[in-house]
Amino acid sequence: MELRDIETILVLAEELHFGRTAQRLHVTTARVSQTIKQQERRIGGLLFDRSTRVVRLTPLGEQLRDDLRPVHADLLASVKRARRVAQGITGTLRVGIIPFNTYDLRPFWDTFRQRHPQWSLQIRRAPFVDPFAALRAAEHDILVAWLPVNEPDLTVGPILFGDRRILAVSTDHELARRPSVSLEMLADFPNGTGQRLPDYWEDAYLPFQSPRGHAIKRGATVGNSDELIHFVALGETVQVFPVHVTDHWAMPDVRWLPITDLPRLDYALIWRTETETEIIRSMARVVDELSPLSR
Numbered sequence: 001m002e003l004r005d006i007e008t009i010l011v012l013a014e015e016l017h018f019g020r021t022a023q024r025l026h027v028t029t030a031r032v033s034q035t036i037k038q039q040e041r042r043i044g045g046l047l048f049d050r051s052t053r054v055v056r057l058t059p060l061g062e063q064l065r066d067d068l069r070p071v072h073a074d075l076l077a078s079v080k081r082a083r084r085v086a087q088g089i090t091g092t093l094r095v096g097i098i099p100f101n102t103y104d105l106r107p108f109w110d111t112f113r114q115r116h117p118q119w120s121l122q123i124r125r126a127p128f129v130d131p132f133a134a135l136r137a138a139e140h141d142i143l144v145a146w147l148p149v150n151e152p153d154l155t156v157g158p159i160l161f162g163d164r165r166i167l168a169v170s171t172d173h174e175l176a177r178r179p180s181v182s183l184e185m186l187a188d189f190p191n192g193t194g195q196r197l198p199d200y201w202e203d204a205y206l207p208f209q210s211p212r213g214h215a216i217k218r219g220a221t222v223g224n225s226d227e228l229i230h231f232v233a234l235g236e237t238v239q240v241f242p243v244h245v246t247d248h249w250a251m252p253d254v255r256w257l258p259i260t261d262l263p264r265l266d267y268a269l270i271w272r273t274e275t276e277t278e279i280i281r282s283m284a285r286v287v288d289e290l291s292p293l294s295r
Contacts, residue, residue: 190219
């Protein structure tokens with residue numbers, strides 16, 4: 001069975017309509033019908049019930065569809081890998097980034113691509129909740145995350161950038177009239193938090209205690225940054241963010257206040273120690289060379 005035949009069966013199994021299948025495959029309806037009949041003759045049974053105006057998979061067709069799906073995915077992956085090798089691309093570095101400022105980090109990405117055309121670079125947003133799960137699941141090769149990262153199986157690489165922190169409040173919040181705030185003031189209001197954050201990592205971002213020892217309460221527990229800013233806009237919480245988010249969120253119902261006594265938050269490359277490769281080390285060398293904070 002050829003790849004095109006497999007695709008015809010799988011698309012028809014999704015559409016259950018010969019005309020729509022032909023449109024998706026850019027062939028004629030007659031060609032789709034001919035392909036299905038040929039495969040049914042080879043297999044020795046009907047794959048689709050066409051006895052009514054509605055096309056349905058037969059039990060044999062359902063079994064073949066389920067068997068062909070992983071085969072088709074593997075074939076496409078093999079073709080993709082072969083095409084990349086033909087183009088001279090021998091590997092891919094997958095970088096997950098928790099901060100929003102992908103564009104600001106372009107000098108690192110561009111330099112890596114210029115120096116290593118044999119490798120592909122993929123940049124993807126990474127959630128701050130359960131922050132190291134995707135790295136450990138091998139969904140990312142490198143993670144850009146704030147420090148400190150004290151995990152026995154992870155290596156902390158060079159620092160890309162540092163950022164001040166700023167407080168987001170709703171425009172009708174009682175703090176909104178202030179020109180700035182201190183960490184001590186945050187103890188008076190619920191602050192947002194994420195799910196499954198290591199305590200030391202969350203404390204580095206927003207301490208659990210104020211300088212005078214008052215608890216900085218956590219309020220809404222969210223699954224992503226969009227939910228955090230949503231609760232801020234509703235006035236249900238206040239939230240600390242790195243300053244760079246103000247370049248990406250323009251919200252008329254949110255006020256941004258400088259925090260006078262929180263130190264700079266540094267972001268670095270993180271990777272699994274046991275999976276360190278030359279491609280990872282090459283990115284680390286680029287960052288180490290270009291970032292003034294890595295020295």
